[in-house]
Amino acid sequence: MLLFFLPLTVVGYGQCFLHGIVRNADTWELLPDVSVQLLNGVGGGHTDGNGRFKLQVDECGKLTLRLSSLGFEGADVDVDSRDTSILYLHLHPVNQELAAVRVTASYASVQQKRTPVLRMLESQELKVSSAPSLAQTLEIVPGVHAVNIGRSASKPMIRGMGLNRIAVVDRGIKQEGQQWGGDHALEIDQKAVHRVNVYKGSMSLRYGGDAMGGVLAINEHAPMPDAGLHADGEVWGESNGMLVGSTLGVEWQRNGFFAEGRATYAESGDYRVPTDTITYLSFLIPLYDRYLKNTATREAAGTLTVGVQAASLGTISLTGSLVSQRAGLFPGSHGVPSIARVLPDGNRRDIAMPSAAVNHWKAILNYFSPHLLGCWNISVDLGYQRNLRSEFSPFHTHYDAQPEPDVNKDLELGFDLTTLSGLLRTEWRPRAAVQLEFGLDGQWQRHVYDGYGFLLPSYRRFSGGLFAMGSWRCAWRWRLEGGARFDVGHYDIDRSYDIYLEEYLHRLGFMGEEQIAAYSLRSPSLQRTFYDLSWSVGATHYVSGEQTVKIYLGQSFRLPGVNELASNGMHHGAFRHEKGDPSLKSEKGIQLDVEYRYATESVEVALSPFGAYYFSYIFLEPTGRWSILPHAGQIYQYRTARSVMWGGEAELQWRFGGHYRLLTNVAALWMRNLTDGYPLPFCPPAKVQLDGEYRVHGVPIRWGELYLSLHPSYTFAQFETARNETPTQGYALLDALMRYAVQVSRCRFEFSFQCRNVFNERYFNHLSFYRKLNIPEVGRSFRLSLSASI
Template sequence: MQKIIIVLTVLLAFVSNVFSGELAVVSGKVIDIQTGKPLPGATVTIPDLRISVNADQSGTFKLRSVPAKGQFLVEIRFIGYETVTKTVDLSKDTDWEFALKPTLIETREVVITGTISSGSNKRNSTSVNIINKDKLLLPSSNIIDALAKSPGISQVSTGPSISKPVIRGLSYNRVVTIDNGIKQEGQQWGDEHGIEIDQFKANRVEVLKGAASLIYGSDALGGVINLLEPIPVPEGEISGEFLSNYSSNNGLTSSSLMLTGNQNGIVWRGRGTYKNAYSFKTPTGYFPNSGFNETDFSGMIGLNKSWGYSHLNFSSFRNNIGFYEPSFDDQGNYVDEDGGLFSKDDLKNRSLLYPKQDIRHYKISLNNNFVIGSGNLKLDLGYQKNQRRELEDGPDPSLFFNLNTYTGDARYYIGQKNGWEPVFGASTEIGHSENRGEEFLIPAYDTYGVGAFAYLKKNWEHSTFNMGVRYDFRKNVGKSLIADGEPLFEAFHNQFSNISGALGFTHKFTEKLNFKTNIGSAFRAPNPAELGSNGEHEGTFRYEIGNSNLQPERSYQVDAELAYDGDIINASASIYNNYIHDFIYAAHHGEFIDDLPVYNYGQVNANLYGAEASLVLHPVHFIHFENTFGYTHAQNTSLDRPLSFIPAGVLRNELRYEPEIQHVQEPFVSVGIANYFKQNRVDEEFETPTAGYTLLNASVGATFFAGKQLIKIYISGNNLLNKKYYDALSRYKPGRLDQTDLSLGIYNPGRNITFGVYVPFILKHSS
């Protein structure tokens, strides 16, 4: 790790001497399109250059140290106005004027960066959900929990501390998470592990729904979660934020502090976060030893110059999670290993009991964008260390899994010419794991992957067309292991190659009506857990056995979306169909090892299709009525039965009232209901259905001034009626009695009231 930090730091220090470019300063003004009045505080951003500036009191702004050449997409935002995106040519345009139109509804005209070519969402053929900072601040126990309220997005949960993202019914290694341009490599294959990322790091999240192997290679069958940290502040500014909240259900306390600055193009940012919770409470009582604590640190230092930018990012994530294997007395009460009842102090003790997990993830990356002539080269280099320790009865881990991953991704953008945008790219990935404990779940392994792609996009006045092709090669090498004189893991060596492709089209019928469609193929190579597992999963109470003869999954998907952005109505509807050949899944066939059901990995063909819709009504400026719907139908076509663990259909309705109160900024009161349909489409071989249910939620908040300092305060309530329910994707929902004597049957968390405060501050204003 120290050597890698030194090497990347040296690269960062010398990169400005390798690339040089002419210096330019551009200025402009942001005004109201109807009145011509200036809009002070409007934000002007060039996402691909990672620079932004705020308009002053006269609505004017100035961007320094930008390249003298090149075409870039500019995004202009101001509260209460439609977001505008425009492509500018820095060699021609140095004096800009942007006129914004007032609106009651946030529009879809925002820049998407998680696709191969950054562009307006309306000109991007991929279906994308945008989750902004205000929604990420809503009460949640982790980053995936915060995202799972958007249509098409769900979570596989193991209590409040562990959530796996699910996009249109697909999860685990079928969904890619991108953090600072780096593909997150941890334990996305496991049920009992979350995403090892600080939930407060992201300033915005883009969720790309659908096959995305063209961009990210293996694993992106279901979609991509692209976490975007804040763009560096304007030159001369030092600012930050502090947030803290407390949740009543499990005593979760979360606090995070961030500082960031920019001095003559030297940019930096640092953040620290701490979370702590005791056992969560269901409507029938507490579930023992289900608390957790999390400590995160992250930072960035870099250069924003006329040649582009180079940012060195690092992060440290540590999460300790308690586990409890249910045991009952004659009255059905939970008991400890000695047969005694848990006291109230035990259930609210923030010191975790054994068994528990200690999950650690360290990451360092160097993210670059070099302007070369009229084009630019994006280069992302990353190193990650993921460690999983399972502690059964003491501080020494019984299971210790250690994974090191090295990644590299390069993309060259030739630059726009007559509406054409060609892009070429290549990526590589090297992973090395080892087992350091006395217990083993998967074999030590090495994995290697390389890929290359070509992409072309054509823009017309009202339409866009894009196409691309990608080649990938991947190799997995599993190592044999003999434990206690018996062979535990057999060695395996396999390699796979694949060609993926995609076609996309968008068309703007009118200024308000937009259509997009995308056809794509994708693939996923089997991961080492599926190829070589042979052990007990502590958190999921089952024994898994891999299959070294598995073949790659291949996906063929089509989706389409029609969206309308009106003055008081914002609506969209989308449909999709995803056929997956050689779908990999673990199934139980009646066998037990150590009283645990055995799950063997096999393959079938599968078909997933569904629909998503949203309708937002804003009849007057103080009323906001939002409605979203999502449904996925998933079938095991080989065995003619449903796939397991597919999210239930859900309809969400929220009414938000935003009154005008003197001396109070942005006050609001909201009431919402979440209607989850019953999920009877389950694989009855090893899964139980769940009943439908409705949850009542509400929140209230406002922003106040303490002198010149803004303070945002809110109170939010989830499951206010303390409804007893099982989520269809909860790992704690009832199991089949003929499979295991554990029969968990643990309800999802009951009523939860969260009190929160958010304080953005500026220590030094921009020059």
């Protein structure tokens, strides 16, 4: 998409300042000593050793910058200094035969021409589109959806693939929590996100099998802070649930040494929905005053990064973070249906049982070398993570033989996952038109379970991969790419046998010994090793300076998750008994992605059709066999099937009149189980979005900037459903937003007022875990926020 400028610089009275970064368009390296001159004014300067420049402009308005540097094509860049933004500029080496020299100030435009289907969101766009969770914020991107339970607990989905089929990569390290579960939130502070790269389609070559559906790359190549000390803060609140939150960030840089930190806290009370009853296990449960009791939340997060960048050393940084989340669980959908449990308790902000808590610790070390021997680069990413998730409920048992635990008696399920990750990459550019990349990554995990319930056993997991990729600009307007990757993974899963269930079944007296032993063996001792090869080939054709066509074909595979191999128990968050299959094979498929993009300074059009065929797609299916555990319903078991997926996205953005921006997009997807001849579950319905923004003009810049925008959308009905999956009707929504920004001395203030679901539409989200309970989504809500930066 066209650049959404990031407001890092500010406008003073009568003067403007331009900040920018200049990079090599091919290698993305920072370019020092680039001449930056004003064509329609007096003044200019050069970039520093980090490719940055700062110019003072006596008169604000539209300007033209002329860039020149030895060994690179010169370029004229049209900018408007009143946008108060940082400019991402790029120059092309002279050995490229480019006909045009007028360029667009956007790093995103460079990356979109060089990578598979990509959508980049900078921090300002994330801030303007902010939703209760990062996954919901990213729904502005066509093809991206949020799998949610409640208002703020959600996981992202890309083109119908989510959970453990897409990778969330933070500063080069894959986020590792209990991502197989869609009933809890992503453990990332969205206020600490500077940039998100949304890669659609398989990225398995670079990131492994977990990325067969796409990647959300967070803070990838995040720029070093500007020189000096800077700070920003924000407070916000929402009407539904009386949510309040605040965040404070500080960053500093001097002579290549830098540090940045952020702390965020948010809490909310029980939220309301536009319905009076819900359905749980065929019982009607009332909602008093339309509140979902015990759905309050608390979240606290902290992030700290320190590092140094030097010409001879390269860049090295260390990041530590902690995200802590607590959330109440609606008691009307937990355990035995009971009206007494949903009676009002007089406190809308307390978190009682049942509830869930997550603490996610993370430490990441990143290193990027300077150029070695003129054409080599080395990067290293190392990570440590510990994800501790606990689900609490007053002790209860599905069979009377089980005694109450001596300690942590209310801990129903405990998941303690430790992950060590490492990635080594080297890039070699023997010629300007050739780029080769080689890499090695590995990951070790240990999981320990606790609690009086059972869902996942304890296990150890190791995975590793070797990959090689290359690109060749073989002729004018063509770039060919390809690569291969070999992966290996090993599971060591502990045996789990339930002696209390065995005693209970013996007392029932209607099963034989062999059948009792089979039910009581919750998880067998299992050692499985998987290995396979992935590959990809692609081509990019630069039809003209404005048009690009890309096509990618590849084969990828994914190791089965431990939940798919060895889960066996009541999953209250999903309202079902889930059972794995120890004999499952790897998931494997062939994927095709095509993209056409047309981009000028005022108009951008993108068309992205895609298709995939899977030889063995793993999914959860109702078996028709009822669980022997009381109140658990039928058993859902993981199995494989030949499957096909196809669909596409279309996107149009138009800037006109100097004050208007219109964005519209549409996304559609079909998923089919070819083995059994019916749709696959959890397929997102087609969706159309429109976003119109008007920047109020005729007001002196010193009085600030006012933006008004409307965001209508229509989600189509989803009747293509799997067995026992509830169809969902279509719905239309309207959101409205007003933003005001003003500069006072060195401080910039921004105020926003947002109304979501303006007409208080009652609707159901097909991808919500609450859909099967007939719990509608949040009704009308208002959001206020005030931020300041200096």
